[in-house]
Amino acid sequence: MPSLSEISDARVSTVRRRLLSWYDEYRRDLPWRKTKDPFAIWISESMLQQTRVDTVIPYYERFLDRFPTVDQLADAELEDVYGLWTGLGYYSRARNLHSAAQTIVNEHAGQLPNTVKDLRKLKGIGPYTAGAVASIAFNKEEPLVDGNVIRVLTRWLDWREDVSTKPVLDTLWKWAGRLVKGERPGDFNQALMELGATVCTPRAPRCLICPIQRSCLGRQAGDPESIPFKPKKKRAQSVQGVAVWIERKGKGLAVRRPEGGLLGGMWELPGGTLETNENIEAGLRRCLHESLSLKLGHLKAMGQIEHLFSHRRLKLHIFQAHAFEGRIRRHEIAEHRWLSPERMAELPQGGPTRKALALLGKTSHESPRSRLKSERQNQKSLEP
DNA sequence: AAAACGTGGGA
DNA sequence: TTCCCAAGTTT
Numbered sequence: 001m002p003s004l005s006e007i008s009d010a011r012v013s014t015v016r017r018r019l020l021s022w023y024d025e026y027r028r029d030l031p032w033r034k035t036k037d038p039f040a041i042w043i044s045e046s047m048l049q050q051t052r053v054d055t056v057i058p059y060y061e062r063f064l065d066r067f068p069t070v071d072q073l074a075d076a077e078l079e080d081v082y083g084l085w086t087g088l089g090y091y092s093r094a095r096n097l098h099s100a101a102q103t104i105v106n107e108h109a110g111q112l113p114n115t116v117k118d119l120r121k122l123k124g125i126g127p128y129t130a131g132a133v134a135s136i137a138f139n140k141e142e143p144l145v146d147g148n149v150i151r152v153l154t155r156w157l158d159w160r161e162d163v164s165t166k167p168v169l170d171t172l173w174k175w176a177g178r179l180v181k182g183e184r185p186g187d188f189n190q191a192l193m194e195l196g197a198t199v200c201t202p203r204a205p206r207c208l209i210c211p212i213q214r215s216c217l218g219r220q221a222g223d224p225e226s227i228p229f230k231p232k233k234k235r236a237q238s239v240q241g242v243a244v245w246i247e248r249k250g251k252g253l254a255v256r257r258p259e260g261g262l263l264g265g266m267w268e269l270p271g272g273t274l275e276t277n278e279n280i281e282a283g284l285r286r287c288l289h290e291s292l293s294l295k296l297g298h299l300k301a302m303g304q305i306e307h308l309f310s311h312r313r314l315k316l317h318i319f320q321a322h323a324f325e326g327r328i329r330r331h332e333i334a335e336h337r338w339l340s341p342e343r344m345a346e347l348p349q350g351g352p353t354r355k356a357l358a359l360l361g362k363t364s365h366e367s368p369r370s371r372l373k374s375e376r377q378n379q380k381s382l383e384p
Numbered sequence: 385a386a387a388a389c390g391t392g393g394g395a
Numbered sequence: 396t397t398c399c400c401a402a403g404t405t406t
Contacts, residue, residue, distance in 0.1 A: 048402040055392070055401085089390030092405080126404045147404050164387090193402055202400070203395075232401080234387095262389070309390060351391070 003158045004178060015156075015212050016179055016188060022211035023191030028053075030197070031060055033190075038112040039070045039136035045132045046093050046124060053197070059088050071110055073101040082265055082348035091265055096124025114138040127173075136186035143176035144189050145169070150198025154228040157202060158217035163228040175323075200224075236313045242284040243271035243356050244296070244319040251338040252362070254347060255291070258334045262309070265334070267347035268358055270294075271316075280317050288324075291331055297323030305355040318356050 027033070030053065031042035043063055044299050047056045063084050067073040073081070078098050085094035100122040106256060112133065113119050119130040131144030150163050153175050161168050180188055199206045207219050218224035246253040254267050272287030274280065281299055290293045302318040330336060338349075341362035349357075 045402065050390085050401055050403055052392075052401050087391075087394090090403085092389070093403095096404085124404070128403055132402070144402080147400075148402070190402090197402080235397085262388090307390095308392095309388095310391095311388060 018211045019191040027194055029093045041137040042133050070101050070104050074105040099123045115144050135189045138158045141181050141185045143180045145172050145176050148193040152196045152200045155218035155224045156216050158221045160229055164230055170260045235261040236311055238313045240274040243269040244321050245360055246321045254337050254339055254344050255333045263350040266350045268353040291333055293326050293329040295325040296321040303359050307352040316352050318359050
C-alpha cells in the first residue's frame with residue numbers, strides 16, 4: 001500500500017498539470033460540458049451512475065428539454081419523470097431525483113446546495129455525486145472516486161489490493177483529495193475520469209498515448225491491465241415468471257409495481273414470480289389471485305421472453321386470459337389501469353414488459369431497430 | 385457489509 | 396454463451 005508521502009508533492013503537481021492540459025486538448029465534446037448550470041450537471045451525474053455516456057446522451061437531452069429547471073422537475077408528476085427514464089435502468093434514480101428536486105425547492109430556495117455536506121443529504125446523492133457536483137458545478141476542491149478513478153489511481157500507484165475493501169477505497173479518496181487541490185478542480189476530476197474512460201481503459205489500455213505514462217508505476221511493472229484487483233461476481237440466479245394480457249372491451253389490464261424494489265414504480269402486465277418447480281399455469285393463477293384477487297378462465301400460452309438483469313436471469317411466460325371472475329383488489333400493487341394497447345405501450349415500463357408487449361403485438365410506433373429485436377424475440381413464440 | 389438495483393455493448 | 400463493466404446509492 002503506497003503511503004501518500006512516498007510520492008512527492010512535485011510529482012503529484014506534475015501529474016495534475018499534465019492531466020489537465022491533456023484534458024483541455026483531448027476531452028470529448030459532451031452535452032453536459034456545454035453548461036455551467038448546477039441543475040443540468042446534477043442530472044447528468046445522476047444519469048451517468050453505472051451507465052455509459054453513449055446511453056445517457058439522448059436521455060439527458062430529452063430530460064432537460066422537458067424539465068429545464070429544478071422548479072419544473074419538482075412540480076412534475078412522478079410518472080412523467082419515470083417516463084423520461086424508461087429504458088435507462090435503476091429507476092430509483094428517477095424517483096430520488098424528483099424527491100430531491102422538491103427538497104431543493106422547499107428547503108434550499110430552489111438553489112442546489114454547494115457543499116458536499118449538504119449535497120449528501122439529498123436522496124440519490126452519494127459520495128461520488130456530491131463530489132462531482134461540488135467540484136464541477138461549484139468549483140470546490142472536492143475529490144471524487146468512481147470506477148475510472150479507481151482504475152487510473154491503482155494503476156498509477158501499481159496498487160494490487162482488492163479495491164472493494166473499505167481501507168483501500170478510503171485511501172483512494174485521500175489520493176484523489178490530494179490530487180484535486182489546485183486550480184480548476186472540476187476539470188481535474190473530469191480529466192481523471194476522462195483518462196479512465198478513453199485511455200486507461202479496463203482492457204487494452206493505451207499507455208503509449210497516456211499523458212502520465214512516465215510516472216505510472218503500473219506501466220513500469222509491465223501489466224497495468226491486470227489492475228485493479230476486484231472479487232469475482234456471482235452469476236445471476238435464474239427465475240421464471242408469468243405475465244398475462246387480460247382484455248375487457250378492447251382494453252388490457254396494466255398494474256404498477258410498488259416504489260422500491262426491482263423495477264419499482266414501473267408498469268407491467270399482471271403476473272408474478274413462479275416458485276421452484278411450480279406448474280406454470282397454476283403459478284399464473286396463484287399470482288393473479290394473490291395480487292389482484294382474480295380467478296382466470298381459459299389461458300392461452302403466447303410464448304416466452306428472456307430478460308437479463310444485473311443479478312437475475314428471468315424467463316417470462318406470456319399468456320392471454322379469455323375471462324376472469326372476481327373484483328379487483330390490489331395486494332402489493334400500487335395502481336391498476338385498463339388501457340388500450342397504444343396507451344399501455346406509452347407507460348413507464350421495464351425491459352421484460354416491453355418484450356412481452358412486443359411478443360403480443362401490442363406495441364405501437366416501434367422504431368425499425370426495436371422492431372427487429374421484437375421479431376428476433378418472436379421466433380421463440382409458441383404461435384405460428 | 386453484502387446484496388439489490390437495469391441495461392446494453394464488447395470481447 | 397458468458398462474463399465484465401459503465402461518471403454509484405441504498406439498505
